Amino acid sequence: MTSLRQQCLALLRERDPDRKAAGARALDAAGHVDTHEALAEPPGIPGRPDRPELFAKLQFRKQSLHTPEGRAVLIHSLAHIELNAIDLALDICWRFPGMPPAFYADWLRVANEEALHFELLRDHLHGLGHAYGDFPAHTGLWDMAERTKHDLLARLALVPRTLEARGLDASPPVRAKLIGAGDHRAGDILAIILRDEIGHVAIGNHWYRVECARQGLDPVAIYPGLAARYEAPRPRAPFNLEARRAAGFEEAELAALNQPSDGA
Template sequence: MEYDYLREHALHALLISDPKTKANYIKQLHQQGPWQVGADLAIQEPSQGVPGRPQKPDIVPPQQVKQRSLNTPEGRATLLHALAHIEFNAINLALDIIWRYADMPDAFYGDWLCVAYEEVLHFELLNQRLKTMGYVYGDFPAHDGLWDMAERTKHDLVARLALVPRTLEARGLDACPVVRAKLAQAGDEDSAAILDIILRDEVGHVALGNKWYHWICLQKDLDAVLLYPDLAEQYRAPRLRGPFNLPARRAAGFQPEELDYLEKQAQLKN
């Protein structure tokens, strides 16, 4: 592999558009480590191609992504495709946080490489399941809410940690059990089993978001709990609605006062 430092490799992987090629590159990175991190490198952002994407799926506004009944094979495939797109975005998000932000401890970059690797495994599980149903990733439109927030926060690591892993990705902790139950009720135990794996791993991913958010707030003498509402307002984060998977959120490191804030926000009227 032609680069000397992990952060250079992460940017290269981020720019790869073919999902299979991207996945294989990340697996090699994960398996061939430990790498020199290059935490002090000043890496220039490419003028285009961030992140690398396949030609399909078509990216559309969220309201144009249709929801179908899970009682039909196509409806379940549509749901699994949406989840695969989330996982593909999550791969890119982990790569982006590695290359974009300099001067963090080596453990920061190693943690997010592990996240990228596990997101690859999730994506492959979902895409393989789609193939058994006669579909592949790219067959349905998708929206880009996760990456939109990454773009908004790209100049502020504190905001990125607060609003991507701890907010948007943490929604998966709440949604996974609900979606899993619906798939099981529809008789799709194979797909439901994939959701079990994803939830298990996503607790750890959100926990890393919490870990590094609180770490960097401590370094900057910021109150992590009091800062969060200001960041959510400044960067137009969606207000999360319950019910919340409180056991999973506690396992992921959310503090009691943070969970109280979530519950109060969910009760507010539009």
């Protein structure tokens, strides 16, 4: 029988976004966990459709959110982030063997919820007269996955706790702008995403601390070195401190957000 981690790897290589999202939701519902075998990395990770065109850095000409196309560009970028988030959850499941069953169950739940977010945004994008792939997108989230693919501690520190935590800060002002432009459906979707993302970042915080304890490391003290080594972007104010606290960040970590970067 195909193990759960083999199924995660197959889904990660799936090029069709709709099939990938549906598969991630079905995989979580199956509830089967297999943590044992080491898997060789095949080509084609992650699977991507022919569109959108991807760029390392992306600069859009700002468009008004009071136009359908302007909202579509923003909704498309959010859908792309959620598709990448599915891949990140699938990748951490197949790539790192030997973790407790709860580790894989947690990241399958994340993949399931990220898939729901993608589907909600995709469907809303259709309502605006566009489809996923109609606008260019960036590779930033997956770039960090590539850098940390041989280091579970760095992956946990820098993907859920850094890149995805930025979404906790960004979501409320983006939601307010969309609602202000009259797009209340988008506002409802972003409220769901923020609620779930607090849980996802909390999962990252939990397993980061578990891995730090296993290696005998201080989770607060070790973080700046990891951020510098892997060139993680420094979070920018304003910070959603309430959401970050709910996601399990310690007060020392929140205080460090406003300190000089020391090159990190």
